[in-house]
Amino acid sequence: MIVILVVLTAGIILGFLMRNHERMIRTADRIMNGTIYLLLFLLGLSVGANETIISNIHTIGVRALVLTVGAIVGSVIVSYIVSRLFFRDM
Amino acid sequence: MKNSLIILMFFVIGIVSGLFVPIPRSNLETNLSLYVLYVLMFLVGVTIGSDTAAWKMIKSVRGKIFLVPLSIIIGTLTGVGLVSIGIHGMSLKESLAVGAGFGYYSLSSILITEISGETLGIIALLSNIFREIITLVASPLFAAYCHKLAPIASGGATSMDTTLPIIVKTIGKNYAIISIVSGTILTILVPFIVTFILKA
Secondary structure, eight states, X not given: OHHHHHHHHHHHHHHHHTTTOHHHHHHHHHHHHHHHHHHHHHHHXXXXXXXXXXXXXXXHHHHHHHHHHHHHHHHHHHHHHHXXXXXXXX | OOOHHHHHHHHHHHHHHHHHSOOOHHHHSSXXXXXXXXXXXXXXXHHHHTOHHHXXXXXXXXXXXXXXXXXXXXXXXXXHHHHHTTXXXXXXXXXXXXXXXXXXXXXXXXXXXXXXXXXXXXHHHHHHHHHHHHHHHHHHHHHHHTOTTHHHXXXXXXXXXXXXXXXHHHHOGGXXXXXXXXXXXXXXXXXXXXXXXXHX
């Protein structure tokens, strides 16, 4: 999966070099959005066709929510420490 | 990029089609979407690299603002790591990858689906959508009962766009720059951190 990081980094470098070619950047942005739509449609398609996922959607939803609560509580606590130490003046 | 409703509409149409249109499983398990993912990651890179406004802003901010996204990364990963102990059947690595979406559900769920399969992908999609929804709904509570940076922390990568209006409304315009900088940095880091966690 190192390929993903290589491709991503190559994109960043090329994007930076091409940053003044507005039309090409806009085209890239549009293709990117289309690709996201396509891949999410495909994800939906395979989820809809996957009986294991559909019949376990409650468990999956609860797991997702528990992770979200962990993520939010954790980041609120650590950012509190940062705000007390470094942003007292705000 | 995160125009939520259109994105969700495509996903829901996909689900409905999958439910009612019989598709042989083998047709869904090709490598096609892996190559599409490479194209997507390349384009994500191009948009990041060419975003001069974002780079200028990141360069212009004072050093301590970087502590905000850093604290959100550390807090999120610690938080999901801790709750994952109570979730049977999910490894620490999987939980961390879901958390590392920081609310950027479209990209993180696509990446995670390709690397770890659709079950984890759907957990990532839901969990990161929940992060955005909870931030939209609970920001006033976070600001009142926790601290001023709490809505920004809760918003994660979304604090630069979808949750920015509610954040500014609840904690004030003074925090808009911090919110945008933090969200931008997290958005840029999502594909790197997710891939790193799942492949480390």
